[in-house]
Amino acid sequence: MSSFLDAIVGLYEESGIADIINNFSTTGWQNLLMILLSFVLFYLAIKKGFEPLLLLPIAFGMLLANLPLAGLEIIKGMTPEEPGLTYYLYKGVEYGIYPPLIFLGIGAMTDFGPLLANPKSLLLGAAAQLGIFTTFIGARALGIPLNEAAAIGIIGGADGPTAIYVAKTLAPDLVPVIAVAAYSYMALVPVIQPPIMKLLTTKKERAIKMENLRPVSKKEKIIFPIAVTVIISLFLPDATPLVGMLMLGNLMKESGVVERITKAAQNELMNIITILLGVSVGATATGTVFLQGKTILIIILGLLAFCFGTAGGVLFGKLMCWATKGKVNPLIGSAGVSAVPMAARVSQKMGQEENPDNFLLMHAMGPNVAGVIGSAVAAGILLTLCK
Amino acid sequence: MSFLESIKKFFLDFDNKETFNTTQDVNVVLVGLVIVFVALLLLSFIISLFSYIFKERSNKEEKKDPEKESLTKATVKDDAKAGEMINKEVSQDEEELIAVLTAAIMASYEKETSCKLKVTSFKRVSQASSPAWNAAGRRDSLDSSL
Numbered sequence: 001m002s003s004f005l006d007a008i009v010g011l012y013e014e015s016g017i018a019d020i021i022n023n024f025s026t027t028g029w030q031n032l033l034m035i036l037l038s039f040v041l042f043y044l045a046i047k048k049g050f051e052p053l054l055l056l057p058i059a060f061g062m063l064l065a066n067l068p069l070a071g072l073e074i075i076k077g078m079t080p081e082e083p084g085l086t087y088y089l090y091k092g093v094e095y096g097i098y099p100p101l102i103f104l105g106i107g108a109m110t111d112f113g114p115l116l117a118n119p120k121s122l123l124l125g126a127a128a129q130l131g132i133f134t135t136f137i138g139a140r141a142l143g144i145p146l147n148e149a150a151a152i153g154i155i156g157g158a159d160g161p162t163a164i165y166v167a168k169t170l171a172p173d174l175v176p177v178i179a180v181a182a183y184s185y186m187a188l189v190p191v192i193q194p195p196i197m198k199l200l201t202t203k204k205e206r207a208i209k210m211e212n213l214r215p216v217s218k219k220e221k222i223i224f225p226i227a228v229t230v231i232i233s234l235f236l237p238d239a240t241p242l243v244g245m246l247m248l249g250n251l252m253k254e255s256g257v258v259e260r261i262t263k264a265a266q267n268e269l270m271n272i273i274t275i276l277l278g279v280s281v282g283a284t285a286t287g288t289v290f291l292q293g294k295t296i297l298i299i300i301l302g303l304l305a306f307c308f309g310t311a312g313g314v315l316f317g318k319l320m321c322w323a324t325k326g327k328v329n330p331l332i333g334s335a336g337v338s339a340v341p342m343a344a345r346v347s348q349k350m351g352q353e354e355n356p357d358n359f360l361l362m363h364a365m366g367p368n369v370a371g372v373i374g375s376a377v378a379a380g381i382l383l384t385l386c387k
Numbered sequence: 388m389s390f391l392e393s394i395k396k397f398f399l400d401f402d403n404k405e406t407f408n409t410t411q412d413v414n415v416v417l418v419g420l421v422i423v424f425v426a427l428l429l430l431s432f433i434i435s436l437f438s439y440i441f442k443e444r445s446n447k448e449e450k451k452d453p454e455k456e457s458l459t460k461a462t463v464k465d466d467a468k469a470g471e472m473i474n475k476e477v478s479q480d481e482e483e484l485i486a487v488l489t490a491a492i493m494a495s496y497e498k499e500t501s502c503k504l505k506v507t508s509f510k511r512v513s514q515a516s517s518p519a520w521n522a523a524g525r526r527d528s529l530d531s532s533l
Contacts, residue, residue, distance in 0.1 A: 119434035126427040133416045140412045145405045150415075215483075217441050220434075227433055235426050293397035349530075356526060370427065377426050381419045 019068035027068070030287025034066035037290075038282075041180075050187030054160060054278050058180060061086075061282020089280040093168050093175065098277040099161035100245040105270030106161075106372070107225070107249025108262050110340070114365040116220050117213035120320065121332070121363075125370025127316030128336025129378045131156030131309025135301050136382075142297075147171050150386035152298050155182045156305025157375030158189070158337035162242060164281065166379045170386055176285035177295050181302040189342040190349075192303070193310050193334050197350055200314045201330050205321060207355040208329040210363045218254070225251040232377060239380025243373065309337040313367065335364040338371040485509070 012018055020028040041059035045052040065086075079087065092098045115121055136153035144152065151171040154163050155178060163182040167175045185192065198206075225247035233240040252262045317333025331351050335343040347364035488506050 116434055116438065119431040119438070122427040122431040122434075123424070126423045129423050130420070133419050136419075137412055137416050140405075141407050142399060143406060144399070144401050146411070146415075148401060214438075216438075220437060220441055223437060224434065227437075228430060231430060231433070232426060235429075236422070293400055297398045352526065356522060373430070374423055374427060377423050378419060381422050382415075385415050385418065 038063040057278025058282035061279040086283040099165035104249040107246040108265040121366030124336040124367035125374040128313035130312025131305040135305035150382040155302035158339040236380035238383040242376040336367040344368040
């Protein structure tokens with residue numbers, strides 16, 4: 001009988017439950033809180049449909065990393081002394097492999113047609129990067145070091161892969177926080193943007209109808225990715241990994257001669273990288289890394305970055321509205337933060353609320369895809385100046 | 388330690404804190420914003436340039452090739468509801484639109500795909516003057532597909 005009890009007690013002592021209880025004051029509470037947080041993320045991903053493709057693997061990585069003892073293997077796996085699965089998977093983040101590959105897939109899925117039809121929308125994509133730089137200066141004013149301030153600011157680019165790419169170079173410790181913040185806010189675009197857009201525009205401006213876009217020839221669509229790659233890479237070599245891969249994907253799509261690899265980039269490759277990126281970023285979010293005061297600060301600053309980016313785009317949209325004597329609806333400016341295509345949908349919905357016959361979607365897609373290029377350029381600048 | 392200080396310490400536990408360095412930080416922001424704008428302005432200039440080049444060239448091509456023009460002018464007929472249609476010249480861009488319209492009509496017929504149809508003409512209806520229920524239906528289907 002006693003040997004039976006011993007066995008049970010032994011089993012208990014080996015278990016994660018005992019680990020949490022015994023070390024409750026040190027790591028136990030952190031593990032528990034992080035597990036709860038991963039549950040919240042599961043809820044947001046599954047029930048609310050917030051960027052589930054990334055939030056789900058991130059949340060699961062987080063869960064794995066914070067299950068005591070079992071999680072220990074994962075955390076051990078993150079150290080070079082005892083490399084494990086996550087250690088090797090995380091190399092893809094550390095060496096900056098995953099984000100450019102994701103950009104390859106995004107490029108293969110993006111139609112730059114609306115942008116080519118209205119090249120001025122590139123300026124809206126530039127204006128919406130305001131959030132990155134205002135947040136950067138705000139973070140610096142709080143005394144946050146240069147590299148970390150830049151990594152926090154890039155959340156305002158509203159572009160997950162770009163944010164991860166910058167963070168892993170400038171502030172590797174902040175990668176999990178920045179990734180979770182960036183993807184959560186991208187999912188929250190329909191909640192965050194409308195109040196700001198309403199505040200900054202008048203009813204009359206929101207009701208503006210825009211002229212139909214001109215059709216874009218195939219030649220233009222093919223030359224565009226090549227031209228962008230050459231120009232951006234000459235300007236900013238640091239932006240090349242992201243912009244170059246984005247444009248390679250787009251050239252593959254638009255050229256129409258490599259359908260097989262285009263499909264692979266859009267589907268299989270993109271999906272595989274998404275899984276690896278999500279799990280490995282999630283696995284870095286251990287209690288000791290995540291549960292710090294600065295996590296809260298970064299999440300607040302990230303929100304500000306988003307708001308300023310939206311405001312920058314809308315205000316520049318107003319400027320263009322004024323300059324074109326009311327031909328541009330300022331609502332399309334907010335789509336200049338990347339978050340493709342949610343931000344463009346928000347512009348469409350807001351425009352239609354004011355004027356049911358308003359179709360801004362394609363007009364908003366221009367600044368939207370320009371925002372992807374804009375935030376990649378901004379990332380290149382931050383990488384160059386804040387190393 | 389005062390309460391305020393402890394709050395500050397809690398949120399700002401960054402390693403090796405650096406104080407604000409006006410020249411350096413303002414520089415990053417200015418250089419950053421200027422380069423983002425210049426780079427995208429340059430791109431936008433080049434795009435508008437090559438759209439101009441292609442427009443010029445395609446105009447020339449069209450002039451050179453009157454036969455092709457007349458081909459695309461072909462008028463088309465809808466077997467089912469030919470009466471109310473107005474004939475209209477078909478340009479290159481509209482071909483695509485006609486294909487979409489034909490497909491939409493075919494799709495709405497579902498089972499009767501055996502019937503042959505041709506779109507002879509189409510008329511853009513002003514959004515404002517279209518019946519309220521039609522407009523509501525269109526909006527609904529658009530919203531659900533967004």
